[in-house]
Amino acid sequence: MMDLNKLMCPIKSSSELLALHQTIIDSKEFKSDKIYICAGGGCIASGSMKVKDAIAAQLEQAQLNDKISIVETGCLGPCALGPVMIIGKDETFYQNVKPKDAHEIVEQHIKGDTIVERLIHPVGEKKVAKRSDIPFFKNQKKDVLRNCGKINPTKIADYISFGGYQALSKVLTEMTSEKVVSEVTISGLRGRGGAGFPTGVKWGYASKSKDPIKYILCNADEGDPGAFMDRSILEGDPHSVLEGMIIGAYAIGSSQGYIYVRAEYPLAVERFQIAIDQAREFGLLGENILGSGFNFDLEIRKGSGAFVCGEETALMVSIEGKRGEPRPRPPFPAEKGLWNKPTVLNNVETFSNIPQLILEGGEHYAKTGTDKSKGTKIFALAGTVKVSGLVEVAVGTPLRELVFDIGGGISTGKKYKAAQIGGPSGGCIPEQHLDVPLDYESLNSLGAIMGSGGLIVMDESSCMVDVARFFMEFVQEESCGKCTPCREGTARMLDLLNKICDGNGEMSDLDELEKLSGTVKNASLCGLGQTAPNPFQSTFRYFKEEYIEHIRDKKCRTAVCKSLIKFEILDACNGCQSCKKVCPVEAILGDKKQQHIINTDLCIRCGLCLSTCKFDAIIKY
Template identity: 55%
Template sequence: MKLKDTEELNVLKAQSLKLIETRRAKEAVDTKNAPGLVRHILVCGGPGCHSSGSPRIAEVLEEELDRAGLADQIKVFEPGCFGFCEKGPMIQIHPDNVTYCEVSPEDVSTIVQEHLLEGKQVERLLYMDPNTKERFAANIPFYNNQLRIALRNVGYIAPENILEYIAADGYQALAKVLFHMTPLEVIDTLKVSGLRGRGGAGFPTGVKWEFTRRSEADQRYIICNADEGDPGAFMDRSVLEGDPHSVLEAMLIAGAAIGSSQGYIYVRAEYPAAIHRLKIAIDQAREYGLLGKQILGSDFDFDIELKYGAGAFVCGEETALIHSIEGLRGEPTVKPPFPAQKGLWGKPTCVNNVETLANIPPIILKGAEWFAKIGTEKSKGTKVFALAGKVNNVGLVEVPMGTTLREIIFGIGGGIKRHKTFKAAQTGGPSGGCIPTKYLDSPIDYESLMAIGSMMGSGGLIVLDEDDCMVEIAKFFLEFTMDESCGRCTACRVGTKRLHEILQKITEGRGTLEDLENLEKLCNIIKDTALCGLGQSAPNPILSTLKYFRDEYVAHIVDKTCPAGVCKSLLKYEITDKCVGCGRCAKQCPTRAISGSPKKRHVIDQERCLKCGACMEQCRVDGAIIRH
């Protein structure tokens, strides 16, 4: 069916509300007293849960429900990511408001029998706090202090059903823009809201739209940058897989505001589930007359096409992305002119990333003032982070700007794994920096992170503990940017290789104090002379670790040791007097570097030792083998 006007959209919304009404209830349900009540079981469809077997769990649920005669009363859905990746696969039962964690297909029959038929919660599958050991059916601490705007529908609606999106106020913002706002009013709303680009640089979204609209041309373009390439980042992917229509609606609003009739979504080809759901969403939007000609009976025409990226990190930079869409090599160009002036095929082009766009429909519906009240003075709204690394609760979180690192890592994240000591947080992906303990209480916003040598980036947040070597961490991220350099400018192509060579020397125990001076000097030259943001920010991990963890660099150079015990070239394993001569270490040594008689202290031949650590792993006597 094609929606002809907003009245038909509102009628469809009223009819569609029945699809998600059980998920809105907060009260637990007594199944014995209400046997005919329809329930919804949501099985997390995020990439982590999917790889852990959630599709099979959904299949078994359908089979068990059918066997129990409940198939007509209880529906199973696979929405997007629930966010709490550490405890997947997860399922939620509504309106009971109960979440089960680390579910396996073998657990399904128990859930059906005990929860659905007998009305009892399956205690062993409820979330257990690693510190307090308390179990939670709902109100899991991981979700406390989160505020979901960009992720408002992710994990809640069925992403392959446009009616569920419409039931959740979908396309209402578009209707408001087309019939109750002028293009300039839309742009002013975004400017007043304070929304800034969530892709890294934090440029004001309303200002970017205004620049594009002011550029004279017979055609303008909207591009959604879905080329999420930071290691460990999965924020945009989760939105695309869990709420694709929010991106389509935002692009339609952008098109109406800047005077564009064509949009492109540049998505990584490595995201097959996101591509699949985007295709379905685009087809459904066209079927309902929400893409194409005379949208909702207006004179506004707009369509969207998918373009696939081949995994080049540099294509996250807007000019390189534009060249890739044009069929050219993905390389950046000097700005100005900016894409808003001369972009795709020489026409004014507005490029926004997925998370930025996901914020736009609720801003239009709820107003600029509502959004502007969230966050800090210069960083409004919320930010989505992919929380990863040495933290108990790995997952996807969305918090108001200004939330501190401590609140995220030790509150939402549940603290450091295995009760280790927090060492640093790496924000901003390969372009960001490492933040030490003394800045744990710093608010997370654009200005604060820049002031301490890091950056917001797209939202990666990797937690490091006492076992991480900061020199090795800097080298790891530099290797990534070095490999991903497009090679167009000498500063990035050659400069990152020289930086890597110096770091390699240091981690192998061949470094000198002069190397530290050369590192800093070369880092600053690259920052000042590289062509694009990838090259300009490549030295950030080195500069931040030099600033806050210089003692580790010095230890590698002067003492020829790695304090964290990570750099193999600097490690030494020794057998102490505590050795009982059991021989387990000798049996496990791949190079036969360990010798000794039974019940007598063994010895490691340092020339033959690979420093693999197999001996220490196998030793059962505390302190018999030490590493230094």
């Protein structure tokens, strides 16, 4: 990349920003052919950096390195297919690329225009090369993720080249803070963290406060298991979040912000810090931004592994350096938040919506989505779907489309059972409701919530009682203990669910669970407790018969609940002794080349024998 520091730095006005934008898009590098290699967390873990090095080496060997540039992008989406890449000139999508494929890609495709067939994506019987023809991509609406996969997140020039910071420039030169708030209000944008509170209204409250010190916070404590949208945005397009925060700060009149990022996301922290440093250097953050007289600065605070800190008041207490325990509301943060000053807290995805919303106007934004829920929503699609990863669709898109069109259906060949949406605060959507539009109200009516956007698809092999138990264990462990209903209620609910999964349940336990659900929901202090019973309630609502089977018949139909399952060795056993060797409790008996048997009294049901057997001679039921 060209040395931007020599161009103009810091940028002192809107017109200088425009001039810089023009310089970048006129540059040779911007116009050159590109190879986009995913450098999202998933693909890096799959080895995409080695692939990048191999491609770079091949390009150099072919003396193409000044004609073709490699862009290390944010998450391209289909994480399970990683490492993935896109050849810019014809938009070919390659998956599961290994360093040894680099030679063929460069020689055959880059130089010779012949696609490397074995690396392209299969759709049914066919193989589809072009990204825009692949169902996973074709059925998405990438507004918030517009840059993710196109730009290098560590280069501010890339962001500026796609119109980055133009919204900030527009706000600072043409709009009053009231106008910004009203534009966001008109757009109908609702908080993407889960609760769906209208962002414009929240900003409006804080902007009216006369206090000279106000704070704007970004919640990147993405704790819901199964959710990685915020991580991907921060890693893939950090400047969009930063720009959204600066605009928010201008709207409410704040000069200091914090972003609270989970400690589990070191790469997100690293890339956001780079974004902050660059923005400061370019005069887009700090004093007198773009020569407008507006001052704003920002600091990263890392979480330390407490789920409850995703709750807004707990997050603020944590920034203050204390135990992250929530405090009662009112007073609401817009009045008394961080260090008792008026504070606005929004989620990563919410802020990332702002720049485009400002550029295109609130009315334009409101054209996407449903009556009450506008815009797009990013989901982290995972579980037993063929193509899992990061997807963005218009709010109101039916769940079926997400699972079957974009996700390609169930990966295991089994039947769809449920989708768990909204994490520990959410619920399960069974097959009969697959056509539910994904918007706040429709999901609430089914006992689930939009949540932050984690969406785990489960096939028939998942036990719904165990799923409820799993989430209850999670919230019980993460309950901060401040209020009794959550601390004691979730513990008691977990006891009962464990009892049922262990085969000791009684019918009266179900009544007790229902009763406790009401208490915990109504009496808990914060969102963690208030929504903790949701996973139980929704699984009980749609899969009551499974609960009854566990209690009455002492049977888990999916063979997940350990105490209720048995292992058996079938006639197919050839006496290879592999299972006998791995069994930690010596419960398997039998001589070499003789069919083995399992002593069920000794068996601890660890399943090691089953995973070791190469002859499918062991079953569990």
